[in-house]
Amino acid sequence: MGTNDIDPDTGTAPRFVSRGFTGRARRPRSARLPPGQYDVGSGFPVLSAGPTPNTHLSRWDFTVQGQVDRVRHYSWADFRALPREPVEVDIHCVTSWSKFDTRWEGVSVDTLLGDVESGAEYALAFSDGGYTTNLPLADITGGRAWVVDTYDGAPLRPEHGGPARLLVPHLYFWKSAKWVRGLVLGEVEELGFWERFGYHRYGDPWRQQRYAGD
Amino acid sequence: MAPAALRRRLNWQLAEVLSVTTETPTARRLRLAVHDWAGHAAGQHVDVRLTAPDGYTAQRSYSIASPPQAPHLDLVVERLENGEVSEYLTEELRSGDLLELRGPIGGYFVWPATAAGPVQLIAGGSGVVPFLSMLGHHRATRSEIQVRLLYSARTEADLIGTGELAGPGISTTLTLTRAVPPGWEGLRRRVDVTMLAEHTLAPERSPLVFVCGPTAFVETVAAGMLSLGHDQSRIKTERFGATGGP
Incomplete structure (x- = not known):
């Protein structure tokens, strides 16, 4: 097939077609599916870099620190007493699965930040087990991010990030840090765990920002 | 910290399929020649992208089975039920075909460059x-x-x-x-x-x-x-x- 010829200058074909590949019989592609993603349906894959932590709720807290007027601490009881919101969103993993209409419940990051005074533009979320991920503050405020402890009406299971995880559905799901324990606000963007290993610093699924340089 | 090699942009490139061999009843080993392969660390993976004539694409990640020293790149792909990419790679792909991929990806689950202990x-x-x-x-x-x-x-x-x-x-x-x-x-x-x-x-x-x-x-x-x-x-x-x- 002519379209498979390699361009000697670039080593790639302008319109490569995989010989014999038609894709499985597919429904019309949902407009809710970002490019390069597939609908995982009822499944919910688990991906993480280390063992699942086991933090007792009596030792759990959530901290807002870094460039702030005053550090904010929330115990589990404090956190559970905050105003809660149901959230129903589509999520998109960089490993190319997407899952539609996931139902969560938790506390808006706006609520957790509360009256924090800060000139920061970035946040570094940190988790039990040492995981971190960086986010522009504008992306986790204004009703765009939550700390959730409930999935599909039940307490969030540990392998999915329980007792609580960050939920930032408009970015690739590695930004939605499992086992989240707090945010460090700062003027400078400090890269997180996967971002230091070559993943994209922002991670917009609609622009396929999977890896650095995408 | 990430090796410098991971900082560069990861471009899609075409690999030539040298052979497809049976590894197990459900898994095939794809041996690939990748022009200008940047090299990889043991444990890294690649993303593979398939494109249909109508422009539909599907991509998945596969671990690299061959060591960095090998002159070729081996992937071992297990066929999954209703896996449109794994079914193509294990049943349709054959030597002489071209396969679009990019990588290497992942700098964490890798053989440590400076490991001393067991x-x-x-x-x-x-x-x-x-x-x-x-x-x-x-x-x-x-x-x-x-x-x-x-x-x-x-x-x-x-x-x-x-x-x-x-x-x-x-x-x-x-x-x-x-x-x-x-x-x-x-x-x-x-x-x-x-x-x-x-x-x-x-x-x-x-x-x-x-x-x-x-x-x-x-x-x-x-x-x-x-x-x-x-x-x-x-x-x-x-x-x-x-x-x-x-």
């Missing part, structure tokens, strides 16, 4: 694939690091990379969870804490522990290693599920 590898099913690259690297560099591998598969026929699991300084324990052939000398049950205690490096030796396999396997093994006293920061995991990447 390394424990624990694999379930096709989770052994990144370890094939690590073991090949170990042999190619004549490394003196002690390596132990505990590898669980369903049956003997499901074992991947059977010719690549040994070498100087490498000791391998196999366990089969379903059928055991006559004269089988390995273990014959699912991995549990007792097996981990008896057949992996002791926590006192502070091994670097890599665990790769299906989600339930990784959860069991990682929790088991923690309970035996291994430090959480020494345990690296990579998971896939039946729904993790068809």
